[in-house]
Amino acid sequence: MKQSFKTIYFFRHGEGMDDLRHEFGGWSDPELAPKGKKLAEKVAGDFNKKKKHFDIILTSPLERAKQSAELISMFTHTPVEEFVYLKERNTYGLLCGLSKRKARKNYPELVKAYNAQEFIPGAERYEDFKNRVDTLLTKLLQMKYKSILCVTHGYLITTIMEEFLGLSREKIKDGAILGLKVEGKKYKVIEYKGLTFSEGKRTYDSERYRKFK
DSSP states (O other): OOOOOOEEEEEEEOHHHHTTTTTTTTTTOBOOHHHHHHHHHHHHHHHHHTOOOOSEEEEEESSHHHHHHHHHHHHHHHEEEEOGOOOOOOOSSSTOOOBBBHHHHHOHHHHHHHHHTOOOOOOHHHHHHHHHHHHHHHHHHHHSSEEEEEEHHHHHHIIIIIIIEEEEEEEEEEEEEEEEETTTTEEOOOOEEEEEEHHHHHHHHHHHTOOOO
C-alpha cells in the first residue's frame, strides 16, 4: 500500500563561533564551534542507532547549519541540499555579526532598540518571517521525498510550533529535534527532544519572541 504521509524532522544546529565570541547572530555566518560539531555527530549516531532513515537532508545556507548537515550526512550517508527557506530569522538587522561589546559602545541606539523589541534597520519583521515559514511548509509537502530532515535554527522551529502546531514554546536547546508526521495538511508531533512547550495560552517568553511585529 502506498504511503500517504510524510515525516519531517527539524534539527537546530549546535553552538556556533558567534556564541563563543559573544556576537549578534541572525544572518551573520560563523562556523560551528567544536561543541556544535560534536553535537551534530552525536545526533547522527543516535539516528543510526534508532535506524532512522531520511531520503534527504535539507539545510539552511548559513554555515553553522550547513556544517551540521554535512556531518550528519557523513555518518548517515544521506544526500544534502541547501534550501534557502530554512534560513534563520534576521532579528538583529544591522547588528548581525557585530561584537555585543563593540555594538553597545559604537551603536548604543541599535542595541537599545533591540532590547526594547523595536524594529532595527535590516531586520526581518515577524509577519514576513511567518509567511516565509508558511511557504517553507508548503514546499516541503510538495516534494517527492517521504522522509526529510531539515537542519535549521531556533526561531524557525519556534514559529512552526507557535503558528502551525498551536504550541507555546518554553525552551529550545541547541540540538533540539522536532519530528512531525504530516497527512494532508494535518501535523502531528511524533518525537521531540530538547524542547519544552505548553498548549493554549502563550507565555511571556512566547510573546517576547514576536518582537518587531
